[in-house]
Amino acid sequence: MKPLKERLMTPGPTLVPERVLQAISSHPVYHRSAEFKEIFTNTIKLLKKLFRTDRDTIILTSSGTGAMEAAVSNLFSPGDSAVIVVGGKFGQRWEELCKTFGVNPIVIELEWGKSVNPEDIRKKIENNKNVKGILIQICETSTGAYNDIKAIGDITSEYNDILLIADGITAFGVYDIPVDEWNIDVAITGSQKALMTPPGLAIISMSEKAKTRLSKVEKRSYYFDLEKEIKNQLKGQTAYTPAVNLIIGLNEALKMIEEEGLKNVAERHEILAKCARAGIKALELELLPECPANGVTAVKLPEHIDGQKFVSWIKNKFGIVIAGGQEHLKGKIFRLSHMGYIDIFDLLTQLEAVEFALTRIEMYPAYGKSVKAAMEKYIELVHHKPITYRKGS
Ligand SMILES: Cc1ncc(COP(=O)(O)O)c(C=O)c1O
Structure with a gap:
């Protein structure tokens, strides 16, 4: 497909x-x-x-x-x-x-x-x-x-x-x-x-x-x-x-x-970055940076994975364009973006594509682990108001 x-x-x-x-x-x-x-x-x-x-x-x-x-x-x-x-x-x-x-x-x-x-x-x-x-x-x-x-x-x-x-x-x-x-x-x-x-x-x-x-x-x-x-x-x-x-x-x-308000914009980016990191952790992958920024999450790939093919596969399969590494990191990392016109669901899309692609290499597709972790983080960080579509509210 x-x-x-x-x-x-x-x-x-x-x-x-x-x-x-x-x-x-x-x-x-x-x-x-x-x-x-x-x-x-x-x-x-x-x-x-x-x-x-x-x-x-x-x-x-x-x-x-x-x-x-x-x-x-x-x-x-x-x-x-x-x-x-x-x-x-x-x-x-x-x-x-x-x-x-x-x-x-x-x-x-x-x-x-x-x-x-x-x-x-x-x-x-x-x-x-x-x-x-x-x-x-x-x-x-x-x-x-x-x-x-x-x-x-x-x-x-x-x-x-x-x-x-x-x-x-x-x-x-x-x-x-x-x-x-x-x-x-x-x-x-x-x-x-x-x-x-x-x-x-x-x-x-x-x-x-x-x-x-x-x-x-x-x-x-x-x-x-x-x-x-x-x-x-x-x-x-x-x-x-x-x-x-x-x-x-x-x-x-x-x-x-x-x-939106600059403070809210910055807070949205911070929340998404934390959710991205939680999703990556759930996949037992390691972040590249010691002090990660809030606009992009760079992740190390396991040795046996060719990162360039990995990123291309995600693009060809799902049309999701994430970035790989540059210079000597080419083929070794991938980068998720949560910068600009991006919300939690854009991030979940990237995480799910990565998880699916990772597990396909082992030929047993799994799904949902990173999305679940990212959502749990999201709920922890975002204060939810009472549900407005409840009857009578
Ligand atoms: C931190 C940083 N500096 C400089 C550049 C170069 O900007 P441009 O490609 O717009 O010339 C980029 C582009 O990715 C960047 O991320």
Whole structure:
């Protein structure tokens, strides 16, 4: 039997709500019109609420990597040093970007799945000259590990000339992160994860400390000129033609977050993450990360299973698209996504598919164990009001 439909359950891109799809599917509006300016300004306002910041926050028409590149090329001069936490594929990307722009990477290499000890960042700052920034992922999506960004911000705020640059591409909209309060100088995210919008937009917010640096560093990118973008976007404009339809979609998605309430959104993600972990435990599988993030759950597969075939089998059999591992973890892990437009039943679907696929390998299909454990966790965590469909209620 062929799958009837495809269910996208990867940690980016993620499912897009019908409301957002509808908003996107229209003719583009003129990006210099008053109509677009209003939507754009409102989108920035909602993004600032998401970041809980008063600082300048801008939208770039690029994938998330574009904002990472913009941060490195606009905030560092050749010969500067940056402390980089490399515990997965996206940490490696910081390192590659530094090398591209002549920034000296001082790497804290972690076993994939581990989170950084914030004190190790302090040591690197103290033991090296000319450190101008810390480059880190709040959630390293390739391993599902969460880094204690608040503790790291406490450390970097002690240094006047060191910026904390945080890739929160799978963290904003998953967690409630007060960017200003936690001393994150440069916060980055993308449209296609917890922001429930198709890929193509990156968001970057900058502290005064970061803006001072921006004004001093010689420009090394034409398209990603952050000073120019800030100047334009403060007036409700972009320097170049933006992805207008995506911005209209993002505006709708941010309204949905606003309606649900950021605290509730974060709580939903936390509950789903705990349910995912309970479901995995019931299958006697081990999580990869020590400190798992709330948007994605990375799970080690038993040695005798080829993870790439495993993930493909689930897709071919059920149309459920979950992610496998990257780089040396290819074939060794799978990743469940519970980020963005996702509820408990989307999670149960993924868990059941995994359980079924696992037991098929041994040729005795079993079912329900992980779903039961996840549901038990859900009931434990979610306070149920009296049933409203009871007669007379
Ligand atoms: C943590 C993190 N950083 C960076 C990226 C790269 O973003 P993009 O693929 O949008 O360029 C991703 C994408 O998965 C990510 O999860």
